[in-house]
Amino acid sequence: MAREVTLLWWAMLGFASLVLLGVTALWLYAMHRAPRETSAEQARRINRRWIVGGGLLLPGLSILLLLAFGIPAGHRLLPLPLAEPPLRIEVTGHQWWWEVRYPDGVVTANQLHIPAGRPVDLAVSSADVIHSFWVPRLGGKLDMIPGRRHVLRLQADRPGTYRGQCAEFCGSQHAHMAIDVVAHDEPAFQAWMAARRELRFSPPPGEAGAVFEQRCGRCHRVAGVSEGGRAPDLTDVGSRPSLGAGTLDNRPGALRRWLREHQRLKPGNGMPAHDDVTPETLDRIADWLETLAP
Ligand code: HEC
Ligand SMILES: [Cu+2]
Incomplete structure (x- = not known):
């Protein structure tokens, strides 16, 4: 799709450049040619030629050319039915x-x-x-x-x-x-889907597990642990490249940082601060979240 858009862009630029060159050439010619004596009748004929040629034929032809290029390109961008549904x-x-x-x-x-x-x-x-x-x-x-x-x-x-x-x-x-x-x-995609479909976890032991199930689990889903549907599914959060939709690279330790400081890293985001959970418990939850991956 991006290729179609690029092609269309270059075709439009090329065509517009041709028009610009043509108009500039005509303009230079008009500025530099020697004045000619013309009768009123001749002048009228020349005027008519310019109106029909330059005002009707040329733009009409140009638009036809652009449509011949643009309509098929536009069609290729549409999600039209395919033999095998995507x-x-x-x-x-x-x-x-x-x-x-x-x-x-x-x-x-x-x-x-x-x-x-x-x-x-x-x-x-x-x-x-x-x-x-x-x-x-x-x-x-x-x-x-x-x-x-x-x-x-x-x-x-x-x-x-x-x-x-x-x-x-x-x-x-x-x-x-x-x-x-x-x-x-294709094989790697099928493998990822199969692994994701099978993924189930159990909560971390002790306090961390209790906090996760009672609190985090109201908003977040982790397959096998909680069913919250109001916030990002965390079943594979350990394998994501980033946290907070690109706020933080998901390096080792980044989840600890996110849980403690997410309102500073991404002010106003939809997750309440976890100030009333002890930092040790948050770290334990973060370390467990880091292991959630297919
Ligand atoms: C009131 C609902 C709510 C609660 C409770 C909640 N969260 Fe969140 N959480 C969110 C929302 C909304 C986001 C998305 C924020 C954003 O990126 O804009 C989020 C984001 C996250 C992320 C980053 C996910 C990603 O893919 O970037 C993690 C990890 C996370 N929460 C863990 C927790 C943990 C652990 C708890 C419990 C201590 C918790 N959340 C409690 C709503 C909640
Ligand atoms: Cu936006």
């Missing part, structure tokens, strides 16, 4: 994180795993205000509107990691609303 993934924007749902019930957040080499339909929507889904290297942006699902068809030709970013101002932490798109080759 994988459909639901992506929902929240202030300020991304929820990602796969057809067979796998849920993740702030990251999107896709197969490379085949088209994927992303059905995007929002749970609160208008956001916009944009992964520049894969395609154009598409607004995420509460109550509506828009479909964006993307295809990553090569495996790799592509950064995405919310592209519609959605509040104070709009800048901290990034998404990591990981395109796998």
Whole structure:
């Protein structure tokens, strides 16, 4: 999709440059040619020639040319039916994180795993205000509107990691609303899906487990432990490249830092501060979260 957009852009630039050169050449010619004696009748004929040629034929032809190029390109950007229906993934924007749902019930957040080499339909929507889904290297942006699902068809030709970013101002932490798109080759994608589907954990022992289940679990889901659906699913949080939708690289120890300081790192985010939980318990929860991965 991004390739179509790029092609269209270059074609428009090329054509506009030709027009600019043509007009400039005519203008220079008009400035420098020697004045000619013309009768009134001749002048009228010349005027008519310019109006018909330069005012009707030339723009008409130009627009036809652009349409011949633009309409097929526009069609290739649309999620039209395919012989084999593409994988459909639901992506929902929240202030300020991304929820990602796969057809067979796998849920993740702030990251999107896709197969490379085949088209994927992303059905995007929002749970609160208008956001916009944009992964520049894969395609154009598409607004995420509460109550509506828009479909964006993307295809990553090569495996790799592509950064995405919310592209519609959605509040104070709009800048901290990034998404990591990981395109796998087909076997690796199937392996990831299978591993994610099977993933189950048990809570950490003691105080940490109790706090997680009673408190964190009201908002967060961890398969096998809690069913909260109001905040990012944490079942694979240990394997995510970043925390807080791109706020913090998920290096060892980053989860400890996030749990203690998330309101300083990402002020106003939807998670209450955990001041009334002892730092030791928070660290124990963070160390356990770090192990959650397929
Ligand atoms: C009232 C709901 C709520 C509670 C309770 C809550 N959280 Fe959160 N949490 C959120 C929201 C909302 C976010 C997303 C914040 C953002 O990035 O904008 C979040 C983000 C996170 C993240 C980062 C996830 C990611 O993918 O970036 C972790 C880890 C986390 N919470 C752990 C916890 C732990 C541990 C507890 C309990 C001590 C807890 N949360 C309690 C709402 C909650
Ligand atoms: Cu935004």
